[in-house]
Amino acid sequence: MTGAADTSPGLRRSGFAPMFELRAPAATLPPREPIICTEALTIQYGHFAAVKNVSLAIPPCQVTAIIGPSGCGKSTLLRAMNRMNDFVRNMQVTGRILYRGLDVYGPGCDPVELRRRVGMVFQKPNPFPKSVFKNVAWAPVINGYRGKVAELVEQSLRRAALWDEVKDKLHDSALDLSGGQQQRLCIARAIALQPDVLLMDEPCSALDPIATARIEDLIDQLKSEYTVVLVTHNMQQAARVSDRTAFMYLGELIEVNDTNAIFTRPGNPRTQDYITGRFG
Amino acid sequence: MSAAPLHSRTPPPDVFRPRLALRRRLGAAFAAFCLLLTLGALGVLFVLLAQVLLAGWPWVSRKFIANMPSVLTPEQAGMKSAIYGTLWLAVLTGLFSVPVGLGAAIYLEEYAGRSRLARFIQFNIANLAGVPSIVYGMLGLAVFVRWLRCDRSVLSGALTMSLLVLPVIIIASREALAAVPSSIRQAAFALGATRWQTVRHHVLPAALPGMMTGIILALSRGIGETAPLILIGALSYVPFVPGGPLSDYPLTSTGLRQWLSTALFDQFTVMPIQIYDWVARPQPEFHHLAAAGIIVLLGVLLGMNATAVAIRAWQQRRRT
């Protein structure tokens, strides 16, 4: 289906022909080529369909926001992209999710390797009960980072706009940090693995407005290097931060467009209702 | 050191060496190791039961249950005195420990709140639950056998075992009481009931199945206990049952009272002690007798536990 696609030995399971070559940076992908793309995706828990027939393309090096009222399936959709809802029992997935053209739920995709390239930041900051340094260094070390770990930690903390605040406290417990700092630590931790895509599941909902503003600035900076998919129930945040916005309602994708277009000239009346606050 | 400029990133070589195949293989080996240990642990039960059944099943017979133990003729030996002793002990222990245990649980759960006294009692009970059973035997020896002069009787044994199972009963009953939703209590209070009325008519019936389960399990623990009874002097060779056969006494109220008073102060033995006595002897026939006795004991315990499980299942079905 696509031309430029990449794989490394880890992403494919043994026995399957390679579909990609060595990782090409997202910035060099053809501009209209989505880095993640869902095709007629339906996700069911038992009899309840959380996501119904969603086809969404995530363009590279941009921030795509998914908005919608609570329970509309946006978190489920997000977690499907890096197979984090593998851990939920009784879940069926029909349709496809393609990461750089590779079917994420297909037999050729190793979820552990996938998660190295598609990272996630969660709603409530969840740093490990270890030091700040070890939090950031843990995943790269496990994944065999070839360079100097201390440099990587510093680089990631700088990119997450946290270095100045923790550079003297690197070996103190991460749990001593404030909520906003912990969330930026989680972002630094995710960035340290140098992922392609960063999935963010309502990252600011547990934070105060000042911490929220800092993280929104950070997201703005991140998008030059990483593709960000942001789930948020805060419409203003989506309007501020994202380039494209998708609106979901009751599991269905109602509308997706450039953020400007969605918020000024929504095509679907339900989008209009949601944005103007008729329901929420 | 400044970070690389954000807008002109050149593609990095793959700086990670994830070695996924190796990590996956380690994971599989670890899972296999855990599975092996788990199967080993669970398998021990089957090995044990197989050993007991193979050695003892041929020796279990009506004769075995009806006869008294005999040292000289192991083929004729039976467990009658031990079975009766266990029965006497279980009934008396239940009679002493259940009311006190329920009363204590009701007090702690419904009346006491979180006062200093209540927390101290709770801490105390948690500690008592962890005291080795043999210490209870020492307590029984000094207090019931010597000080109260009940001597080596069923009464001493029952009183000692009551103290032993009391913490277990209290803890289990408290859990059963705590599981009753507070809305029931609130509703009763709102209708003007006193605390005791609330407890007696509303809370207790709801907690009863859970309490019964806990009591049965506590008593089954007590039945398996040996050390405290050895300390208070339960003997291992007892060729008679407490009080002797009921038929020896006239069937009047004075006759019954006589039987009871003789029985309470009679010497006794229980199944675990009888088994211990047989296992400790070197001749192989006694080991078969021991295995047969174990089968009987495990049968009794299985019956009690099955009852407790059935009650719990019935309660859960009733709830949903």
Added chain:
Amino acid sequence: MLRGALRKAREAAIHGLLLICAAVSIVTTVAIIAVLLSESAGFFKQVSPLDFFLGTRWAPLLEPRSFGVLPLICGTFLVAGGALLVAVPAGLATAVFLSEYAPNWFRQVAKPVLEILAGIPTVVYGYFALVFVTPHVLKPLWPQTEIFNAASAAIVVGIMTLPTICSLCDDALRAVPRSLREAAYALSATKLEVSTRIVLPGALSGVVAAVLLALARAIGETMAVALAAGMTPKLTLNPLESIQTMTAYIVQVSMGDTPAGTLEYQTIFSVGSTLFAITLAVNLIAHRVLRRFREVYE
């Protein structure tokens, strides 16, 4: 009016009665301590505490008499330590397997089996040690094993305490919040790495508490040890020899005819006090650790 007063009096009486029931537990504790202290006091009038706690020969019933309790303590810890060596790895591995890897049906079978293992009376384990473990497991591997030996007792006590360790470790593993596991998985970790590098360290103090509680139980274990380990007090670390634990000694003395007030009778209480003190200390530490563990996760 009168009815109100009568009802109040009845409520007060019931309250009092229930309080008495609860107080029985306090009376029990006081009685245990009183009994142990008073009889031990009588003992220590005749035997110096130094001889008792530091002496290395325990022969209270034979001439020449000696009252050094160290062989009994050594035997107790030899068996208890061996039991932990059996129970902790197996119990922890079982807990990890049941909570992280096992499918539902396996768990439904394993839980009752473990409960049954925990409910089997100790005499049965003593029988099993004597009739199966020593002749069919230990002797084939080490022919110099004696009929009564500490190893068979340790194995069997380990099996007895395994269900406790397994269920407490299971609780500890479950207490580690899901968010930590999710964070680790999202960072490209395998199940092994999540279990061993995030979950297990997070549950560590819960596991430690479980081990301590199992230790206390193993120290207080009586009948299986009395049957399997023998009645020869000895200061040794060789698990293939016969030894005597504190609990086995107490049983041995009680089965004989010891009149009240004699020195032999009082050894029951002096050894018993030592046993009680050790188990109490271990239990208190375990509960303190457990409480701190629960505070972290609540």
